[in-house]
Amino acid sequence: MKKNDLRAERKLQRKRENKKFILEAAEEVFSQKGYSQATVDDISDEAQFSKATIYRYFNSKSDLFSEIVMDSFLEARENLLRISKKNQSAAERVEEIIHFILSYFRSKKNIARIFLMERSSMKQILGMDIDNHVMPIDSKQHIPDDYLKIIKDIFEAMCKIIQEGIDSGEFREVDAREACLILGAMLRGFNFKGPLHEKEYSIEQSTELVYSFFLNGLKKTKD
Amino acid sequence: MKKNDLRAERKLQRKRENKKFILEAAEEVFSQKGYSQATVDDISDEAQFSKATIYRYFNSKSDLFSEIVMDSFLEARENLLRISKKNQSAAERVEEIIHFILSYFRSKKNIARIFLMERSSMKQILGMDIDNHVMPIDSKQHIPDDYLKIIKDIFEAMCKIIQEGIDSGEFREVDAREACLILGAMLRGFNFKGPLHEKEYSIEQSTELVYSFFLNGLKKTKD
Amino acid sequence: MKKNDLRAERKLQRKRENKKFILEAAEEVFSQKGYSQATVDDISDEAQFSKATIYRYFNSKSDLFSEIVMDSFLEARENLLRISKKNQSAAERVEEIIHFILSYFRSKKNIARIFLMERSSMKQILGMDIDNHVMPIDSKQHIPDDYLKIIKDIFEAMCKIIQEGIDSGEFREVDAREACLILGAMLRGFNFKGPLHEKEYSIEQSTELVYSFFLNGLKKTKD
Amino acid sequence: MKKNDLRAERKLQRKRENKKFILEAAEEVFSQKGYSQATVDDISDEAQFSKATIYRYFNSKSDLFSEIVMDSFLEARENLLRISKKNQSAAERVEEIIHFILSYFRSKKNIARIFLMERSSMKQILGMDIDNHVMPIDSKQHIPDDYLKIIKDIFEAMCKIIQEGIDSGEFREVDAREACLILGAMLRGFNFKGPLHEKEYSIEQSTELVYSFFLNGLKKTKD
DNA sequence: TATGAATGAGCATTCATTCAT
DNA sequence: TATGAATGAATGCTCATTCAT
Numbered sequence: 001m002k003k004n005d006l007r008a009e010r011k012l013q014r015k016r017e018n019k020k021f022i023l024e025a026a027e028e029v030f031s032q033k034g035y036s037q038a039t040v041d042d043i044s045d046e047a048q049f050s051k052a053t054i055y056r057y058f059n060s061k062s063d064l065f066s067e068i069v070m071d072s073f074l075e076a077r078e079n080l081l082r083i084s085k086k087n088q089s090a091a092e093r094v095e096e097i098i099h100f101i102l103s104y105f106r107s108k109k110n111i112a113r114i115f116l117m118e119r120s121s122m123k124q125i126l127g128m129d130i131d132n133h134v135m136p137i138d139s140k141q142h143i144p145d146d147y148l149k150i151i152k153d154i155f156e157a158m159c160k161i162i163q164e165g166i167d168s169g170e171f172r173e174v175d176a177r178e179a180c181l182i183l184g185a186m187l188r189g190f191n192f193k194g195p196l197h198e199k200e201y202s203i204e205q206s207t208e209l210v211y212s213f214f215l216n217g218l219k220k221t222k223d
Numbered sequence: 224m225k226k227n228d229l230r231a232e233r234k235l236q237r238k239r240e241n242k243k244f245i246l247e248a249a250e251e252v253f254s255q256k257g258y259s260q261a262t263v264d265d266i267s268d269e270a271q272f273s274k275a276t277i278y279r280y281f282n283s284k285s286d287l288f289s290e291i292v293m294d295s296f297l298e299a300r301e302n303l304l305r306i307s308k309k310n311q312s313a314a315e316r317v318e319e320i321i322h323f324i325l326s327y328f329r330s331k332k333n334i335a336r337i338f339l340m341e342r343s344s345m346k347q348i349l350g351m352d353i354d355n356h357v358m359p360i361d362s363k364q365h366i367p368d369d370y371l372k373i374i375k376d377i378f379e380a381m382c383k384i385i386q387e388g389i390d391s392g393e394f395r396e397v398d399a400r401e402a403c404l405i406l407g408a409m410l411r412g413f414n415f416k417g418p419l420h421e422k423e424y425s426i427e428q429s430t431e432l433v434y435s436f437f438l439n440g441l442k443k444t445k446d
Numbered sequence: 447m448k449k450n451d452l453r454a455e456r457k458l459q460r461k462r463e464n465k466k467f468i469l470e471a472a473e474e475v476f477s478q479k480g481y482s483q484a485t486v487d488d489i490s491d492e493a494q495f496s497k498a499t500i501y502r503y504f505n506s507k508s509d510l511f512s513e514i515v516m517d518s519f520l521e522a523r524e525n526l527l528r529i530s531k532k533n534q535s536a537a538e539r540v541e542e543i544i545h546f547i548l549s550y551f552r553s554k555k556n557i558a559r560i561f562l563m564e565r566s567s568m569k570q571i572l573g574m575d576i577d578n579h580v581m582p583i584d585s586k587q588h589i590p591d592d593y594l595k596i597i598k599d600i601f602e603a604m605c606k607i608i609q610e611g612i613d614s615g616e617f618r619e620v621d622a623r624e625a626c627l628i629l630g631a632m633l634r635g636f637n638f639k640g641p642l643h644e645k646e647y648s649i650e651q652s653t654e655l656v657y658s659f660f661l662n663g664l665k666k667t668k669d
Numbered sequence: 670m671k672k673n674d675l676r677a678e679r680k681l682q683r684k685r686e687n688k689k690f691i692l693e694a695a696e697e698v699f700s701q702k703g704y705s706q707a708t709v710d711d712i713s714d715e716a717q718f719s720k721a722t723i724y725r726y727f728n729s730k731s732d733l734f735s736e737i738v739m740d741s742f743l744e745a746r747e748n749l750l751r752i753s754k755k756n757q758s759a760a761e762r763v764e765e766i767i768h769f770i771l772s773y774f775r776s777k778k779n780i781a782r783i784f785l786m787e788r789s790s791m792k793q794i795l796g797m798d799i800d801n802h803v804m805p806i807d808s809k810q811h812i813p814d815d816y817l818k819i820i821k822d823i824f825e826a827m828c829k830i831i832q833e834g835i836d837s838g839e840f841r842e843v844d845a846r847e848a849c850l851i852l853g854a855m856l857r858g859f860n861f862k863g864p865l866h867e868k869e870y871s872i873e874q875s876t877e878l879v880y881s882f883f884l885n886g887l888k889k890t891k892d
Numbered sequence: 893t894a895t896g897a898a899t900g901a902g903c904a905t906t907c908a909t910t911c912a913t
Numbered sequence: 914t915a916t917g918a919a920t921g922a923a924t925g926c927t928c929a930t931t932c933a934t
Contacts, residue, residue: 241897
């Protein structure tokens with residue numbers, strides 16, 4: 001019956017909304033407290049749902065976090081792929097990528113940090129050993145492959161741009177993967193800056209700064 | 224009496240050794256599990272001392288971690304200041320710094336990572352708000368100032384080298400602090416590399432890579 | 447809806463019952479072991495609830511104890527005030543008060559004893575320094591004032607009766623407060639009787655005994 | 670050999686002194702913190718002896734406390750017996766006893782309170798169940814009999830005085846044991862006065878107060 | 893003998909997760 | 914479906930007591 005269809009549809013819609021709401025609340029909490037320190041109570045407070053309800057939508061705290069990270073990664077990949085396909089010079093696209101990643105990091109606040117840093121939790125959560133390339137011990141989770149795929153996609157997209165820049169003569173002849181590694185490092189590191197920053201940089205200033213150094217380096221060039 | 228002196232000396236020596244042993248065990252555990260996930264039981268297992276004994280040497284889990292971090296920072300500062308005073312070209316010293324930091328990060332494994340990343344725990348532990356430049360609320364701890372001092376010292380030492388390079392014409396005219404920020408970011412980011420690294424780089428290769436990009440940048444220079 | 451109201455009501459009722467049940471279990475345990483020696487595990491065993499559940503109902507062991515004491519005090523005050531307002535001779539009311547307090551002490555077993563005696567624990571728990579009239583150091587707790595208020599109320603009510611007895615010529619002209627102090631002492635002391643009592647007195651016998659001595663004293667009066 | 674005798678004597682003397690010193694320190698600590706809350710560390714700090722040394726002189730924390738209590742009791746008995754044998758009127762001796770006990774309680778501060786009040790600890794310590802006349806479960810300790818003997822001696826001495834007073838016509842014809850019970854209660858209770866005491870009484874004032882009420886009672890006597 | 897060091901057993905409290913309605 | 918209630922398994926920390934010198 002149509003009626004039932006509609007009702008079901010509405011229900012599903014509602015469900016999706018609730019889930020999204022919980023995810024956002026959780027993201028906020030994880031951002032502020034980190035994975036270990038965040039409690040499901042915190043999240044249920046923030047989401048204004050009971051703890052039991054949280055567990056109706058997600059199997060576990062780690063699943064919840066996992067999904068947040070996965071969403072972030074997916075969104076990041078989408079954007080990065082879009083940028084990489086733009087009809088612009090390699091340098092322009094690199095600049096845009098820097099801008100995107102910096103603003104993305106900033107909006108996702110600590111999620112990326114948590115993902116990259118709370119290694120031991122991540123190992124448990126994702127069943128992956130980030131450091132040691134070790135695959136999951138208990139096979140319940142097939143997640144890590146998904147993650148790795150996304151990360152690889154992102155990495156490849158960036159490599160491709162740089163390679164194109166090299167091919168077109170914009171960039172000097174370097175190993176594209178290494179350049180990409182360096183750019184990734186700069187961005188990660190720039191985002192996770194330590195406790196010392198007298199001056200706060202806007203996204204634009206940060207982009208300019210990273211871009212400038214990544215392209216030109218520090219050394220004086222004879223001209 | 225000589226005899227007593229010797230005995231006392233031996234005892235003191237033993238104490239120092241035990242403390243160091245515990246610190247090393249704790250460093251290992253924290254490295255593997257992060258601060259929050261590491262339990263004092265883990266540490267006591269690793270150190271082969273009872274939990275109560277751990278508490279004879281350290282007042283709390285956070286004190287223990289705090290001391291590890293502080294030791295690391297002190298050691299790092301010492302080395303960095305030594306390097307910065309060497310009678311070499313700025314570029315050479317930059318290279319040496321890169322080499323030192325990369326190998327230091329590697330040896331200290333995740334400690335630096337934990338310090339930089341488990342923000343919320345660190346806030347509690349050190350009484351400092353890393354993100355917001357906020358000074359400690361309760362003055363019981365005078366630690367954060369010590370930490371900031373060390374970090375500042377390190378930063379200044381690196382700035383000075385770069386400024387000298389600029390003054391001597393080795394480097395192009397950039398804001399030394401910004402360059403330093405970028406170098407710091409590269410190193411941090413390079414160390415905290417994500418889950419994707421087909422190729423493992425040796426310290427030497429890593430140094431070469433970071434050094435090369437930091438000095439030369441990516442862009443092709445006309446000549 | 448009626449249905450929901452009923453359900454909510456039942457839930458609330460249940461909650462109250464559970465809380466009361468825990469309080470009773472705790473009272474039993476504290477009575478037997480004293481505050482320091484009683485563990486939350488003991489209480490949870492006695493109450494047949496898990497320890498975590500105990501903590502759902504009470505924030506801490508000290509809160510739990512605190513509530514027991516407060517309840518006792520409130521109940522005592524209520525009864526004493528009621529008695530003091532009765533339309534009877536002062537002597538009759540004194541007798542009734544003695545009876546009430548003795549039976550109350552007996553029913554509350556050691557709670558009063560614990561409150562009066564485990565000073566150092568009480569100081570921490572209630573934030574009050576019983577011995578030195580010192581008010582709480584950290585203002586988080588406003589409890590002690592409540593306690594003192596109740597104790598004062600009780601004391602005043604007793605004083606009033608005695609004063610009335612003096613005014614009416616029933617009692618000899620003494621300082622009412624001092625008489626009250628003595629009566630309080632007798633009751634406390636009689637309850638906290640030492641390890642020597644060949645003969646166990648019933649409440650009625652005890653009342654008679656205390657009453658008789660408090661009113662008549664030991665000395666032979668010439669007649 | 671004489672020389673050895675002297676040395677041994679000196680040693681013994683020293684031992685006695687140390688023991689006494691520890692006992693005093695412990696008394697101080699127990700007085701301030703109660704039995705449960707006092708730690709052996711506290712005592713060793715106060716006594717300026719290492720914890721291990723404390724354990725050379727006493728088998729356990731409870732032994733230590735036990736000995737303090739026993740000493741107090743012995744001293745009390747000695748004094749009370751002495752007073753009871755004095756060649757004075759019963760009333761005079763009662764007054765002296767009141768004075769002695771009040772000042773004794775005050776000097777022993779909380780020890781008596783602890784003994785009387787931290788029942789559960791006492792049960793464990795002395796192997797006696799004060800409330801229920803139950804004899805020790807584990808027979809390791811034969812202490813309770815000693816205690817009971819002393820308490821009984823004290824009680825009997827007091828009874829005897831009162832009986833003498835009755836026989837001589839000083840006191841009215843009451844059950845001497847009951848009168849003694851009441852006096853004991855007044856003294857205990859007066860010492861363990863609650864948190865309400867606007868006015869602090871000197872030993873002399875207290876004695877006068879207790880004496881007056883114990884002998885005369887509250888009721889107006891016709892004359 | 894005196895003591896610094898070591899520890900097993902415990903304790904209050906927390907939290908992810910499950911259950912019953 | 915949504916949730917308040919319940920809990921087992923930790924976890925950081927303490928302390929009476931023992932050990933080794």
